[in-house]
Amino acid sequence: MSQVYDRVALIGLGLIASSMFWAIKRAGLANEVTGYARSKATRETARRIGLCDRVCETAQEAVEGADLVVLCIPVGVMGAVAEEIAPALKPGATVTDVGSVKGHVIQAVSPHVPDGVHFVPAHPLAGTEHSGPESGFAELFDNRWCLLVPVADSDPDAIARLRALWEGMGSYVDEMDAEHHDLVLAVTSHAPHLIAYTMVGVADDLRRVTDSEVIKYSAAGFRDFTRIAASDPTMWRDVFLSNKEATLEILGRFTEELFALQRAIRTGDGEHLFDYFTRTRAIRRGIIDAGQDTDAPDFGRGKANT
Ligand code: NAP
Numbered sequence: 619m620s621q622v623y624d625r626v627a628l629i630g631l632g633l634i635a636s637s638m639f640w641a642i643k644r645a646g647l648a649n650e651v652t653g654y655a656r657s658k659a660t661r662e663t664a665r666r667i668g669l670c671d672r673v674c675e676t677a678q679e680a681v682e683g684a685d686l687v688v689l690c691i692p693v694g695v696m697g698a699v700a701e702e703i704a705p706a707l708k709p710g711a712t713v714t715d716v717g718s719v720k721g722h723v724i725q726a727v728s729p730h731v732p733d734g735v736h737f738v739p740a741h742p743l744a745g746t747e748h749s750g751p752e753s754g755f756a757e758l759f760d761n762r763w764c765l766l767v768p769v770a771d772s773d774p775d776a777i778a779r780l781r782a783l784w785e786g787m788g789s790y791v792d793e794m795d796a797e798h799h800d801l802v803l804a805v806t807s808h809a810p811h812l813i814a815y816t817m818v819g820v821a822d823d824l825r826r827v828t829d830s831e832v833i834k835y836s837a838a839g840f841r842d843f844t845r846i847a848a849s850d851p852t853m854w855r856d857v858f859l860s861n862k863e864a865t866l867e868i869l870g871r872f873t874e875e876l877f878a879l880q881r882a883i884r885t886g887d888g889e890h891l892f893d894y895f896t897r898t899r900a901i902r903r904g905i906i907d908a909g910q911d912t913d914a915p916d917f918g919r920g921k922a923n924t
Contacts, residue, residue, distance in 0.1 A: 622783045623648045627684035629677050629699060631655035631664050633745060634716045635690035636754025639669055641787035644756040654680035655751070656691075663751045678706040686783070689715035689727070694856035697726030709734040712776045716742055718803065718853070720767045720796040722860035728769060736776035739767040741799065742789060743807075747848040760788035761909060767796050804864035808857055809872060812865070814846035815854075 626648040628635040635653065642648050653670030654677045655661055664673045674680040681687045681703045689696055696717060707713065713731055717723040720739055731737045744762035746753065764784040768777050781791045794802070821840060836844065858865055882890040905911050 621646060621649060622779055622786060623685040625649060625684045626651045626686045626688065627681045628653045628670065629680060629687065629689050629703065630691035631660050631669060631673075631751045632690060633749050633753045633758075634742065635688070636664075636669050636751050637744075637756065637758035638688065638690070638716075638754075638787065640754055640756035641759055642783075645786045647783055647786045648686075652680045652684065660751050667752060669751055669754075677703050681706050681708075681711075683708055685711055686780070687711060687713045689713070689717070692852050692856045693717040693719050693723055693860050694852075696723045697730065700727040700730040704730045704732055707732055707735045710736075712736040712738055712773075712780060714738050714740050714780055716740060718807070718857050719861040720799045724767070724769055724796055736773045737769055738772050738776050738780050739769065739796070740780060740784070741765045741767065741803075742784070744789075745849075747845050747850075749850040749853070757788070759784070762789055764789040764791050765799055766791060766793045767799050768793060769796075800861050800864045801867075804861060804868045808861055808865045809868040811846055811849065811854060812858065812869065813872070814843040817843045818847040 626642060628638060628651060631653050632655075639651055639653070642651055650671045652672045652674055653661075653664055654674045655664065661673050661675070664670055677699060685708070687703065687707065689699060691699055696715060700713070709732075713727070713735060714737075715723055715727065717739070718741060720741060724739055727739075728737060742759055742762065742764040744759050744764075746758075764787075766777060766780060766784075777793075784791050817840070879891065879894065881887070882894075906913050
């Protein structure tokens with residue numbers, strides 16, 4: 619794979635940024651990668667483990683001269699950070715982000731993108747429940763999708779280059795508009811996370827089952843929920859606050875279906891339950907056939923599994 623950008627700046631040095639750095643280095647996609655994170659502790663960790671060619675003391679310093687600036691920070695701070703770096707952006711540079719919600723990020727960031735700088739929002743559909751600078755690994759994006767969500771005036775060349783970067787990092791790349799992205803993700807990621815958070819919260823409240831029993835006898839169903847429910851609280855708070863409408867829409871449907879299943883259990887309607895579970899099993903089959911998970915008995919629990 620050949621170089622796509624001369625200089626890339628990663629703002630935020632957590633799971634996604636650190637995985638991007640190792641994936642960029644693996645394929646030689648950039649000449650130099652600079653980085654910045656808010657806390658001194660994270661910047662020092664990054665320097666210690668060799669994360670980024672240069673770790674800077676300010677976000678402005680990190681983006682100076684960069685051809686690509688990637689906002690790898692929680693969705694709720696994208697606007698403020700975009701405003702902070704705006705004066706230091708190089709004319710002709712591209713700003714992108716990796717936020718899990720797109721409509722809100724576009725609204726928050728767009729007003730701060732200077733004339734002559736391109737903005738191409740993106741979202742890699744890959745992650746784990748771990749966070750921070752030491753959680754990343756080069757293979758995170760391999761065979762995962764990255765969705766590009768161009769805005770009305772996104773430059774075609776800037777889009778093509780960003781696509782080449784994500785493909786170079788191992789991803790499949792697709793494009794869609796922000797509203798559709800936020801609905802798709804509400805179904806495939808945001809609502810499931812909320813349900814997992816709820817289920818683990820409920821188990822925690824059941825006093826007849828002691829905490830130690832919940833942990834000791836944790837069978838596959840609950841154990842899988844706990845993995846998802848261990849995801850970063852800041853990131854997920856911001857996701858729900860910023861993808862409010864689509865998430866509430868899907869949760870409304872979820873509640874209706876849950877009531878129908880509850881009634882089937884109460885009335886002993888085994889046929890309803892059987893038909894329902896047959897339909898859901900086919901969806902699982904489709905995900906495995908599409909290569910997005912494995913059939914392994916451990917539920918495909920690998921490193922890249924969110
Ligand atoms: P993370 O591991 O928690 O890292 C977040 C980073 O952002 C940290 O380095 C943090 O710095 C930095 N940060 C926070 N506020 C900042 C600010 N105001 N200025 C500068 N840096 C700031 O998070 P992540 O999992 O990489 O997620 C980053 C983004 O990717 C989020 O928008 C998320 O929605 C999206 N995303 C996440 C996943 C996933 O599964 N995790 C998947 C796809 C997309 P400190 O360490 O100094 O606090």
